[in-house]
Amino acid sequence: MSWWRKKKPADSPAEPVEAPSELAEPPIEPTGLTTGPATSAELVARPSSELAVIRQEPRGAVVSGVVGAVVEAWDEVRINRTRVLLSLIGIGVAVCALATVVGAGTVFGQAQTEQFERGSGRPATLAVYPPYRINGAQSADSATFVATMENIIERYQVSHATPLLRGSITANLVNGTQFTTVQGVSAAYGVMHRVELGEGRWLTEEDGNRLAPAVVINDEFYDALGRPDLRTHPTIELEGETTTTAVVVGVFLPQPFSSGLTLSMLAEPFEALVGSAAGQQSDIGYELWVPEEQSAQLQDIIAREMVGGFGEGWTANVHRNDYLAWGGPSPLEPLQWVIGGIAGLILLLGGLGLVNISLVTVKYRVREIGVRRAFGATAGRVFFAVMMESVVATVAAGVIGVALAIVIVQNPSVQGLIAPGVQDLPPFPLEAALIALAASAAVGALAGLMPALVAVRVKVIDAIRY
Amino acid sequence: MPLLSLDDVTRSVELPDFSTLEILKGITLNVEVGDHISIVGRSGSGKSTLLNLLGLIDNPTSGRIVFDGEPLEKLAGSKRDRKRGRDVGFIFQQFNLLAGRTALENVMTPLLYASGRQFWRRKVIAAEMLDRVGLGGRMASMPEKLSGGEQQRVAIARALVRSPRLILADEPTGALDVETGKTVMALLDDVAEQSGAALITITHDPNVAALARRHYRLDGGVLEAIDVRKMLAASLPEAAL
Known part of the structure; x- marks a missing residue:
């Protein structure tokens, strides 16, 4: 009799199939179909009401x-x-x-x-110069200008501000006297303009207490000095209105173009050295690094203070100097x-x-x-x-x-x-x-x-x- | 109420020359819960087309199909897909196990389309199902490492893992040798009976068809009930003499 003829009648109870011993496949244990945890067989065998509950679409179907x-x-x-x-x-x-x-x-x-910030300062940098008259008949008094600015800086607690003083002196070097451009600034200028140095350090507030003023020179100047080791505190004799001996504390990074001999020093020794040369209107100014959102308001305040300090007829000379104020796209x-x-x-x-x-x-x-x-x-x-x-x-x-x-x-x-x-x-x-x-x-x-x-x-x- | 009923169903397709080919003609069939039906037919008789209709994959050209009290035309799109996943289990001639996935991962596949407990506990449920078909020790095996019989048993476990109410077996022993075919059919018959699912076996083998309680032949698109004993007798070697 063939194996398929062993099929039980439709109405007979379910019984395990007797697997012939010669089957190639491992025997199936039919008893396993009726025991064990809930699976397909049991789910379907359950009462229809329970089955209906199981078959409902759960709320988490989307998840x-x-x-x-x-x-x-x-x-x-x-x-x-x-x-x-x-x-x-x-x-x-x-x-x-x-x-x-x-x-x-x-x-x-x-x-x-x-x-950009090295050149024109960080956003927002306000550049302030002495006020002027429209007809140009009279120059502003630099002492009044400096006093007005110092007053503004103190009153509005501007943390980063620097005077910008420019003048020229001579430096006595081994190969003779050399014309030198000098800049008088505060220590804050280094942060405001991201000053980059090749050697040494930038000026500090403490440098103001020195008897021999600290200077930072450019690379050309450093060459002219014979590139001495800064740890030996090399000095230069500078001649302006007075003669002074300055100590080189830092050297700027070399520039691709020649700018002659230049040096930077704090504003106080600058005034003593350069004297009346700094009194020219074009040689004096201030820079203030202020929060961008307050810059316009502060610009107005400075303009009003200047007019208040100098009187009617004077026009304030204050503008935003940083690269973001140039206008147009970035x-x-x-x-x-x-x-x-x-x-x-x-x-x-x-x-x-x-x-x-x-x-x-x-x-x-x-x-x-x-x-x-x-x-x-x-x-x-x-x-x-x-x-x-x-x-x-x-x-x-x-x-x-x-x-x-x-x-x-x-x-x-x-x-x-x-x-x-x-x-x-x-x-x-x-x-x-x-x-x-x-x-x-x-x-x-x-x-x-x-x-x-x-x-x-x-x-x-x-x-x-x- | 029958689980699945086909009432005067026809299916025809339009040929490139605009003529119409009628594949199924006036099919009427009721499938009860727990039923076991076999449908035999030669190649080209319309078995695959009928399988598409029974499996809620295709629509009839005319006539009515009702599954679980719901007419097929009311089950559209994803609703029908979900019902098929929940209530119909397919077993294919070529097993169609997914390559690169272990036996366990293959059995878990239909549960990826389930929700709730069946989805979140899919690994445990699949492992139990594999255990029940005697492959508890081959869960990590890749299809190519399994024998033909074992592959078909994995396919059976996969078809049954979501507790379908209807199992459609398309030539389930077609790719197996005679002895392995016997084992697989015995298992399929038992598991279907234990679960109470209706089993429709589509085959060209009268021996496999004889395992069912009701027997039909599809010939030229027409479905007719047959006497299995006559069919078997006709298929015996001595009958050919």
């Missing part, structure tokens, strides 16, 4: 749907990691490039900003556009590569998609899962790309290359990381769109029999 799609996507990425890894090299490199150019752009931008804007354009192009190329690979992959997955549809995956779920695969993969590549970009941009030798001499090295910009991650997710979504549409169009039975 489990989303989690399920992400799990599915991650499984797909995990299982096909080699293929995914290969396809994502392009995206990872593109995201790394994007984050690197944005990050490096920020560092380069900071270097540019610092360069000078860094063209640079940012160029960098952004390059990064976008890189990402576009990476995305195109991913679309290509994803489309080919979906063609190979037609059967799998059909099986999933047969087991209850809705068209939306298949679309979302295929899309998510792409997004999960590109975001993972994006995270790696951003991490790599941080390592590159924060590398001291790279920083030295893109922004030599930058003082306030910015941290890796958060917006660069976020832009790169958002871009990778967007590329993933775009690259996943076409394969997802193809996947949704798969006909279930055709796919299974494919």
Whole structure:
């Protein structure tokens, strides 16, 4: 008798099938079907009311749907990691490039900003010069101007302010007397203008107590002195209205163009050395570094104080001097556009590569998609899962790309290359990381769109029999 | 009330020359809860088309299909997909296990489309189901490391893991040798009976068809009840002499 003829009648109770001893497969233990925790068999065998409760759509169906799609996507990425890894090299490199150019752009931008700030001060820097009369008949009294400014600085508690005094003297050097341009400032000038030194240090408040004034000289001057070791406290004899011996405490960085011999010293010894030469209207001024949001208000106050100090007929000479007051678009804007354009192009190329690979992959997955549809995956779920695969993969590549970009941009030798001499090295910009991650997710979504549409169009039975 | 009923169902397709090919003609069939039906038919007889209709995958050209009291036309789009996932389990001739996934992961796949307890406890439920089909020790095995019979048992576990009310087996032993086919069919029959699910086996093998309680033949798109004993007798080697 054939094995199939052992089939029990329809109305007979369920009994285990006797598996013939010669079967190739291991025997099935039918008793296991009626014991153990609740599974399919037991669920269906339960009373219909209980079954109905179990079959109800739980409220968390949306949550489990989303989690399920992400799990599915991650499984797909995990299982096909080699293929995914290969396809994502392009995206990872593109995201790394994007984050690197944005990050490096920020560092380069900071270097540019610092360069602007060295020249014209930090935002917001108010430059104040003695008031003038419209007809130019009379020069303002510099003593009144200085007194008015010192009063303003004290009353409004301006923490960073400096006089700007300019004059000329002679320096007695081994090869003879040399014409020297001299600048009188406060110690705060160093911070306000991000003074860069090649040797030694910038002037401090304590330098005001020295009998021999401290000076910071330019590199040309340093050459003329024979580049002595600053630790030996080299001195220079300076001749102005008086003669004094100054101690060199610092040397500016070399400049690409010749500006003759120049030196900077504190305002007090400057007045003693240069004397009446500093009384010229064009040689005296003040700079105040104030909060940007208060700069306009303070500008008005200074103008009013000046008119109050000098009287009617005088026009205040105060204006904002820093690079942000130049008007028009930010000078860094063209640079940012160029960098952004390059990064976008890189990402576009990476995305195109991913679309290509994803489309080919979906063609190979037609059967799998059909099986999933047969087991209850809705068209939306298949679309979302295929899309998510792409997004999960590109975001993972994006995270790696951003991490790599941080390592590159924060590398001291790279920083030295893109922004030599930058003082306030910015941290890796958060917006660069976020832009790169958002871009990778967007590329993933775009690259996943076409394969997802193809996947949704798969006909279930055709796919299974494919 | 039957679990699934087909009332005078037809299915036809338009050919490239604009003529109409009628694949299924006036199919009427009632499937009760716990029923076991076999449908035999030669290649091209319309078995796959009928499978599409029974599995809530395709729509009839005319006639009416009612599943669990709900007419098919009222089950549209994702609602129908969800019902199919919840109430219909498929077993395929070529097993169609997902490559690169273990036996356990394959059985877990339908539970990814479930919700609530079935979704969150999918690993435990899938493991229990594999245990019940005798593959508790092969959970971590990849499909290619399993024999044909074991693969089909994984497919059975996958089809049953969401407690479907209807199991559609499309040539379940078609890719197996005779002995393995016997074991697999015995298991499928038992599990279906224990769970109370209706089982429809579509096959060209009269021996497999004979396991069912009701037998039909699909010939030229027409479904008719047959006497299995006559069919088996006709299939015996001596009958050919």
